[in-house]
Amino acid sequence: MRVAIIGGDNKFLYYLKERLASDVDGNWDILFFKDSHDFGKIDIKIFNAIIAYSKTNPMSGFELLKSIREKTDADLYLMCDTVECLSQLKSSHNFISGIVLNDVERIIDKFRYLETKYRLQNMIAAEGESINRAVVSANGYSFEINNDIAFIEIKRVLYEENKSGIINKLQDACVNKAIVSYPDRDYIEISHCSQIFEIYKSLSKNGGKMAFCNTNHNKADIFNECKMDQIIPIFENKEEAVEFLHT
Structure with missing residues (x-):
């Protein structure tokens, strides 16, 4: 699983990197980018999920996700300091998969959730037609x-x-x-x-x-x-x- 994290305050990023380097069991490839300009230098198609901090500069996290929605199949998450940024999400903004709070343990939980999701998708795809889709009683x-x-x-x-x-x-x-x-x-x-x-x-x-x-x-x-x-x-x-x- 490969995830991009764009932006975030220095304290949060420090503790997140420490947490990832310590006792996390997941097979995760987490790449950090300073801002939207830094992120623009890489091929975004390599990511399973992209998490953008709402206060990223020069382009906000929301605007960044909006600008790349047609260029990637990755899950797109907006990372915020509080749940107040939920107000940015409207019915027309369904390209955003969800909100992630700027909290280390919540991010780790999200990584675990995403890893399970992607593993299941890959395992089911590998089984292909061998999976019986019939309806039982x-x-x-x-x-x-x-x-x-x-x-x-x-x-x-x-x-x-x-x-x-x-x-x-x-x-x-x-x-x-x-x-x-x-x-x-x-x-x-x-x-x-x-x-x-x-x-x-x-x-x-x-x-x-x-x-x-x-x-x-x-x-x-x-x-x-x-x-x-x-x-x-x-x-x-x-x-x-x-x-x-x-x-």
């Missing part, structure tokens, strides 16, 4: 809400309609915490991981959390391969998962 999973937590047991392969059904149930119940388990499955498919990732995205937009439990080594290996375990923790049992979601 609604009893491919069970869904139960207890104490504001959704307990989702996956019984079969999870497909698009299953994913949409789970997201709708979570939204209808106004629940933003979920535990996913696999009581009867020894192996999961990469396409399944992609559906779980979409459910996680829906939860996280509202400040929600998700956890896995009761996974065997085969499933844990798949989660590790696509780096989902970096953003969705794995627990031995439901009790530990519930405790995590309540913290």
Whole structure:
């Protein structure tokens, strides 16, 4: 995963570089650019994601992202000191993938999220036509809400309609915490991981959390391969998962 960061105050950049050099496990290639002029010297097509600081000179981060939106397929993020820059985003500004606060740990979390996203995309693309896109019956999973937590047991392969059904149930119940388990499955498919990732995205937009439990080594290996375990923790049992979601 290759990410460009354009601008940012010196203190933030110092601590971010220190953090990246210390205990971060991700396989990330993070390139830093002083300003929009410095960034203009490189081929932007090499990046998976581009993060521009809102106060970058001589061109603001927002204007920079706007100017390159037709020249790259990268995810474009605006980095701000506060959430106030959300006011810059309008419905016509859908070329921006999101806002990232000028905070080291939030940036690291975003890197983990992006790495999982790109790994899943690449793994699914590699499988190609071997992935069966057929729709299975609604009893491919069970869904139960207890104490504001959704307990989702996956019984079969999870497909698009299953994913949409789970997201709708979570939204209808106004629940933003979920535990996913696999009581009867020894192996999961990469396409399944992609559906779980979409459910996680829906939860996280509202400040929600998700956890896995009761996974065997085969499933844990798949989660590790696509780096989902970096953003969705794995627990031995439901009790530990519930405790995590309540913290």
